Amino acid sequence: MSNKKQKSRGESSSNNSEQVTSTPSSPKQPTSRSPSPSTHSLGSMAPDSPMGLGESDPNILKSFKPIETNMSYDVATDKDYPINTPPQDRPVRLYCDGIYDLVHYGHMRALEQAKKSFPNVYLMVGMCNDLDTHTRKGKTVMMENERYESMRHCRWVDEVITDAPWIVTQEFLDEHEIDYVCHDDLPYASAESDDVYAFVKAQGRFLPTQRTDGVSTSDLITRIVRDYDKYLRRNLERGMSPKELNISFLKEQELNIQKHMSDIREQIKKNIRGTREDLIGELEDLKAELRHTKLFWEDRRQDFVRGFSNMFGSQVNKLFGRKRLGQESRPEDRGSPVKRSRQSLSKTDSRSSDDVSDAVDQ
Numbered sequence: 095m096s097n098k099k100q101k102s103r104g105e106s107s108s109n110n111s112e113q114v115t116s117t118p119s120s121p122k123q124p125t126s127r128s129p130s131p132s133t134h135s136l137g138s139m140a141p142d143s144p145m146g147l148g149e150s151d152p153n154i155l156k157s158f159k160p161i162e163t164n165m166s167y168d169v170a171t172d173k174d175y176p177i178n179t180p181p182q183d184r185p186v187r188l189y190c191d192g193i194y195d196l197v198h199y200g201h202m203r204a205l206e207q208a209k210k211s212f213p214n215v216y217l218m219v220g221m222c223n224d225l226d227t228h229t230r231k232g233k234t235v236m237m238e239n240e241r242y243e244s245m246r247h248c249r250w251v252d253e254v255i256t257d258a259p260w261i262v263t264q265e266f267l268d269e270h271e272i273d274y275v276c277h278d279d280l281p282y283a284s285a286e287s288d289d290v291y292a293f294v295k296a297q298g299r300f301l302p303t304q305r306t307d308g309v310s311t312s313d314l315i316t317r318i319v320r321d322y323d324k325y326l327r328r329n330l331e332r333g334m335s336p337k338e339l340n341i342s343f344l345k346e347q348e349l350n351i352q353k354h355m356s357d358i359r360e361q362i363k364k365n366i367r368g369t370r371e372d373l374i375g376e377l378e379d380l381k382a383e384l385r386h387t388k389l390f391w392e393d394r395r396q397d398f399v400r401g402f403s404n405m406f407g408s409q410v411n412k413l414f415g416r417k418r419l420g421q422e423s424r425p426e427d428r429g430s431p432v433k434r435s436r437q438s439l440s441k442t443d444s445r446s447s448d449d450v451s452d453a454v455d456q
Contacts, residue, residue, distance in 0.1 A: 161203065161206050161207055161210055162210065163210040163213065164210060164211055164212055165213050166212075167179070167212055167213070169301070175279075175295040175296065175300065176298040177298055178273070178297075178298035178299060180273060180274070184214075185214045186211070186212045186214060186215050186216070186273050187216050187218065187270070187271055187273045188208050188211065188217050188218065188273065188274050188275075189217075189219075189262075189267075189274070189275050190208055190217070190218070190219050190220070191221070191222070191275075192219070192220075192221065192222075193222060193227055193311075194241050194244065194245055195234040195241060195311045196235050197241075197244050197245070197248075198310075198311070198314065199306070200306040200309040200310060202250070204306065205217065205248060205250040206250050207303045207304065208250070208301070208303060209250040209251075211274075211276070211303075217251055217252050218251075218270060218272070219248075219253070219254055219255065220259070220262075221238070221241055221245060221255070221258055222257070222260055223238050223256070226260050230260060235315065238256070242254055242256050255270070262275060262291070262294065267294070272299065275294045275299060275300055275301070276301050277303065278302060278304065278305045279295075279302035323349060326339060326341065326345075326349055330346070
C-alpha cells in the first residue's frame, strides 16, 4: 500500500515488522491544494490520459479493476474493531502517512482507494522527513523535498503534510481533525506496540484499505541493484564521469571491458544470424532451381520419346517384328516341322555312317 507503515510503501509484499521508537515530530508545514475530483473513475479516463493507467501496460489493465467511488456513507461492519459513522454535512477528512520513495502505482492505488471511500473526501498525506526515515528505516533514493513535491502532483491528494510524525499520535489526530486514518488492517508492530494503529482502531477512527501486491519501492531498488553494472555502463555512455558515479578507475575499466565483450557477442550473433539467413536463402534458391529443372525435363521427356519414335520407329518396329515372328515360329513340341526335319537329318547322318563302316569292312 501507500502508507508509511504499509509494506507496499517501500517494503516487499511479504509481512515485515520494523522496530521503531517514538521521537518528537518536527513542526508541521501543511501544504494545501485544490480538492481532487472524487467521483472520477479509472474506467472513464481516455486511453491516453496522462492521469490514469490508460493503455500503456495491458498487463496492468488486465490485473486491476477500476476503483469505483463509494456513493454511500456505509462503513464495514465485519471487522473486529469498531468504525465510526462518517460525517455527511462536510467532507470526510482522511489521512494516509508514508515515505513514498520512488512513487509507484501501488502508492497511487492506495491513495485512490482512500479518496473514493466516500462521496465527499478531503485527503491528507503525511510524509516523514529524511532524518526520521534514514534513522528508522534506511536511506531513501529521493530526498525529502523531492518526495514532497512528487506527492503534490498526485491527483487524489488534497493536502501534503511535511515532517509528519513517524507514529501517529492523539495530538496529531486532533490538530488536523482527522476522521479516519487509512491503512491496510494488518497489525504493524513497533518497539512501542504490537500494532501502532491499535489506539486509532479502538477509537473507531481507522479505515482499512486493500494493499496492492507485486510492487514496492524495495522491489524497484532490487531491480537496480541486480542490474547495477548495466546502469553504470548506461550512465557512462551518457557522459557521466566515474567520479559522479562514485566508481574507481579499475571499475571503469572493468565496465569498458564488459561493454567491449558485449559488443563482440552482439556482432557475432549478428554475423551468425546474417550467415544463417544467407545460407537459407541460397538453399531456397537451389531448391527452386532443382524444381525448375525437374519440371523442364519432365516436359521435354515426351518430346524426346516422340522424336525418337519418329526417327527410328520403322527400323525398331521391323527389328521387334522379326523377333516376335521368330519367337512365334519356334517349335515347342515334337510334332513341329523343324523337329521332324532335325530327326530326319539325324537319321540320314546315321545311315551314312553305317554305309561308311560297311565299306571299310569289305
